[in-house]
Amino acid sequence: MKKICLLMLFPIITLVSFVPTGAQDDFEATISRTEWPVGATTEAVIAIPQLKFAVQRLTSAENAVLIVRYPGGDAGNQWAIEVRNRLVSLGIESKHIEIQPGSGIEDTLLIIVYEQRISS
Secondary structure (H helix, E strand, O other): OOHHHHHHHHHOOOOOOOOOOOOOOOOOEEEHHHHHHOOOOHHHOOOOHHHHHHHHHHHHOEEEEEEEEOOOOOHHHHHHHHHHHHHHHHHHHHEEEEEEOOOOOEHHHHHHEEEOOOOO
16 A cells, blocks of 8 residues: 555656666666755655656565665765655655665765565
């Protein structure tokens, strides 16, 4: 039921800049500091197209994980924690969100959604 509610909150956005990572269900997008809303509210954050699409992919896949890679330093780390906290407040379990350093792009978050492959 929770998954259905989340899907209703995050409709598919067609105008999203993303890069496939090789597997059909994997997804990558960037969010620059200039795209981040000033005085960010949960509603404003989730309105960011790249994040909306990432959450839709996360909630529609089995065993999916959303990784937030942040630019270096304390400010980047706090930014990633803010993203995670906003997503958790919307009902996404924190065990499905990982925060990692090293976005590789100054003042930019790298959002990755991938489905964990379970070997048999």
